Amino acid sequence: MMFQGERGRMSMPDIPTGNLRALFNEARCQTCSLSSLCLPLALEFPDMDEFNAIIRRRTPLKKGETLLLQDSPFTSLYAVRSGSLKQVTTEGSGEDQLTNFYLPSELVGLDGIDEVRYPGSVIALETTTVCEIPFDRLDALSQEIPELRSQLFRTMSKEMRDDRRMMRLLSRKTADQRLASFFVSLSGRFRRRGYSPYSFRLSMSRADIGNYLGLAVETVSRILNRFQQQTLVAVSGREVNILDLDTLCRVADEKVVDSPGVCQPISAGQSRC
Amino acid sequence: MMFQGERGRMSMPDIPTGNLRALFNEARCQTCSLSSLCLPLALEFPDMDEFNAIIRRRTPLKKGETLLLQDSPFTSLYAVRSGSLKQVTTEGSGEDQLTNFYLPSELVGLDGIDEVRYPGSVIALETTTVCEIPFDRLDALSQEIPELRSQLFRTMSKEMRDDRRMMRLLSRKTADQRLASFFVSLSGRFRRRGYSPYSFRLSMSRADIGNYLGLAVETVSRILNRFQQQTLVAVSGREVNILDLDTLCRVADEKVVDSPGVCQPISAGQSRC
DNA sequence: GACTGCTCTTGACCAAGATCAACTCGAGAA
C-alpha cells in the first residue's frame, strides 16, 4: 500500500564531514559549507574574520532539547549549522502555536530583539548544532560593517514577507493547499541547501505539521494519504518522495485548475530560504 | 436596536492642529506629536536634526489612493503621520490578502527591504499624510547613529512578533475570538496614541476586516451583531463604542471561560503598537 | 522476544463558518 521510494535519499541536513570535525576544525565561518546562505554571506576576508570572532560554537543539541525557553532573557541570535528546530509559542490560556521551523543557515531569535525576552521556545527536532551570536556584539559589529547591517535588515525583511505568506496560507488556503504549500516550500529550502528537493526525511511529527499549518493531525494524515493516491508524493513514515512537484505546486497556490506556467517551483522568493 | 454612543468620540487620528499647518509648519520631527512613538523616538537633539533632514513630506493622500503599488521598485519607508492605510497583497491566481493596517507613527515598507520591489500595495483608507524616508539615506544614517539602527531593528522585530500573533489568531482562534482580538488590539493602539480606547471610528470596511481576519463579510456582520446583543460593544455603521473591554479581552484569548485576571488589556505587548 | 508508549491512520459524526440569495440602509448625485 505504501510506496517506499528507493532513490538515494538524503537525511535532514547534516554537515558532510561529521559533527566532531565540524565542531572543532571546521567551526569557522570561512570554511563553513553554509557560508553562502548564512548571515555573513556578504562579507569579505577581513570582515569575515571579525564576524567569526564573535561567534560561539555550542555543543550539539539532542532531539527534543530546548535551545531557548520562552520568556528567558534575550541575549543572542543563533544560526543553525545542522539539524532543525521548531519555535513554539504559548500564549494566554491557549495551547501552543508552532510558529516556525528552522533549517541550516537560518537565524533563530530575530523576533526577540526588541523585547527583553524570547517570544517562544525553540526546540531541536533532531540532533542539531548551532552557532551562537551574542546580539550586543553583532549590533556593535554591524555598525562597523555596513554589509553586515544590510544583511541583517534583509534577513528580517525576508522573514516578515514569509510571515505574510504564512498569514495568507492560514486565512485563505484549504487543507490540501496548505499541505501542498508546505511540501513545495520544504522542497525549495532543501534544494537551496544543496540537498535533493525530491527526497527527504521530515524531522517533525504530523502533529507539528498540523499545528504549524493550522490543521488537525487527522487531517494531515488523510490528505497525505490522498496525495499519495494521486501519486503526487510517496510517503512512508517520515520519509518523503515528491513525485510530481509541478502539480503539487499548482495545488499549493490555487485550486487544481490546469493553468500551466503559473507556478515556478524554483522561484527564488519561495518561502523561508 | 442600535445604541449610538453619546460619549465624546474622537475620529481616527488626525493632527490636532490641522493638515495644512502640519504640512508646512509642524513638518519637523522635533515638534511632531508622534515623535514619542515614531522611528526617531530614541534620538536626541543633533541626531534628530539629521534624521529630520532626510525626511520628505508628501501631499496628503485621499481615501482610496495608492501610496505604494505592489511590485513597484523599493526605495523608501513611510511613516504614517495621520489617517490610516491597508496593505494588500495579490499572489498567484488567488484573491487579495489584506496583510496589515497602518496607523499613525507606524512604518510602512519594512517588508520590502530585501527585495527590489514592494510585496504589496498600500492604500489609504481615509485622508492620510505620510513622511517618506528614503531607505538608502536611512541606512547610511543608521550607521552613524546607533540608536537609530537599534530602533529599526526593534521595530522590525516587533512587527515579526505581531505577525506571529496574527498567525496564531488565524490558525487557532474562532471567529468570535478573532473579532474580539481585533477590537482589543485596535483599542490598545488608539490608547497608546492618546485617543479614546473605548470610542472610535473604523476607517476600514467590513470586507476589509473580514479579509484581514480570514472571515467572510457575513460572519463579521453576524458576530458584531452578537457582540452588540451581549453589550460588549455598540456599533453603528463604522462608529464603535467598546462597552466591556474586559470581557472582550477575555473572549479574545480564549473561550468565554470565566478566568478573571488572565487578561491585561493595557499590556504593553498588545499587538502593533 | 514481549511490553509500553508513542505516533500515525482510519472511520463516523458534528459544527463552525462559507456560500448563495435576498433585502435594507445610507451617502452622494441630479
Added chain:
DNA sequence: TTCTCGAGTTGATCTTGGTCAAGAGCAGTC
C-alpha cells in the same frame, strides 16, 4: 426630493475540516 449604487445585514443551506473513538504500526526498553 428621489434615484442609484455600494456597503452592510439577515436567513437558509452546504461543506470543510474538527472531534471523538478505536485500532495499527513502530521504537525503545527490560
